Amino acid sequence: MNATVSAQPSATREERIGYLLVFLSALMWSLGGTIARFIAVEDSWAVVFWRSIWAAAFLIAFMAWRDGPRGTLKLFRDMGLPGFAVAVCFATASTCFVVALAYTKVANILLMQAGVPLLAALLSWLLFREKVSVATWAAIAGVIVGVAIMVSESLGGTVSPIGDGLALLIAFMFSVATVITRRFAQVRMTPATCLGTIFAAIFAASQATQFAVSPRDMGFLFAFGVINLGVGLAFFATGARLIPAAIAALLGTFEPILGPIWVWLVHGEVPSTRTLVGGIVVVVALFVHIGLELRRQSRPGRPGTTGIPSPT
Template identity: 80%
Template sequence: MADAASSPGLVKTNASPREERVGMLLVFLSALMWSFGGTIARFVTVGDSWTVIFWRSVWAAAFLLSFMAWRDGWRGMLRSFRDMGLPGLAVGSCFAIASTAFVVALAYTTVANILLMQAGVPLLAALLAWALFRERVGAATWVAIAAVIVGVAIMVSESLDGAVSPIGDGLALLIALMFSIATVITRRFASVRMTPATCLGTILAAGFAASQASAFTVSAGDMGFLFAFGVVNLGIGLAFFATGARLIPAAIAALLGTFEPILGPIWVWLIHSEVPSGRTIIGGMVVVTALLVHIGLEFKRQARPQRAGVTGVPSPN
């Protein structure tokens, strides 16, 4: 049986074409949920970032625990926490660091700078998957990655001439690195359910924020927005991502995740009447076009009958 890594046009995957399509949809939905973050955050008036992180993480953890209890039952949920092992602990730690760094970074640097760093996630994920596990990255994926980076760079270029904070930009780079590692691990250990790992990440983030927050009391209005920030933006997004990323290659999962910085400005424009700049619109069109073309090519590849003796399923590890 030929290895997929040596067969042009094939992406190394353990999932069937139908499962890959479902995985793509779920990862896109996770990006959709995450894209509401900036819009929701604009409504929150709490001044302490650690208080925001605490309540956001608490509500996300509560949702994920309830979701797993409903899906698997209490015994099944406890078993899934036990069975996630070291890969789950690693993914949980990555998401805890990334979700915490995102809120803290907003106090030091612009959202634009954070988005520019996040544009490198597909490249980092592809490089990590290739370097660590020799997961093949096709030429079309590399082209799409390059287009995404160019498009997001155009979007945020107007904000790059402001004051640069080494702390803020360092945290933004940390977010991209942690998300890339989590993407690759989730893909590599596809047999491990990662929803418990993402839940663990929210619990870890809440615990650390609790040790740093100056106060926990917030207004009823802020609590409502923090609930949405935790459940809709973080919790549901993590559940979609953990379920879908295990079905598709890490580079494609990271590419789909770039819909987050594209859709984010649209919601802010529609809800807060902040009109995107010309560069934001142009850059967004570049990214969306690259993603749609790449996804279309993937669907076409999956629908094409494979040559005799070629398979997209690698040998068992």
């Protein structure tokens, strides 16, 4: 009994650290669109290449610092097929994010990504027949309605259907990665995402027309890869282990909420009316669903579990 009581303050401190780290990861990811708008490189594949290179370099350095060289190599060896699949999903999603920025507004991309936790629940039900509550189905319906409102502008030519299609693909790939991560909880996410950045860099290198960029652009590419992508992944992979999945998902929704705000404040890119309306529907559906999930997990005998939603 005494040991249990004495462990409670430590657990509380760990949870607070987890809250802070996951919120900081969402904050880092929300800066992606703002940083990208500063980059003058016309070739999107060159942007993908340098962003992925800087992110991979940071993640390798982070794991080497945290786990040591041998520990880092062991993490990569222990990933197996689940880690490889997550890496492929992440490489696809991170590449599509950069390319989509050339076709559609940041708000469209980020707000569509807000539905990742619910898409993951739907995929879990379809693939593994995991039970999905009525509240989750209602929230999924809300997300579908919200996304439909957002992409309806494509029919009138206001927004490129290519950009919206890539944004939907991003959300889908992140959802698949989340389902795999939950199904194979023993797989460490940091080396898998690091491998994903390496895959993205290799593919981008085969598509880019040139790699030379100005010192100014290289500075923003460094920030795009390290601060936005690498640091965000490191924060989340560390913090998500310390708090329930529902709370992590709730904190993760700060990314699609803050992202369009930064772009609006810094670059004056005002989201369209349909994007705002659809985004509000998506965010409300998420907050209601996660709030109900928090209540469910807080009941006696229904402890929360930890999980990792997808990053930008």
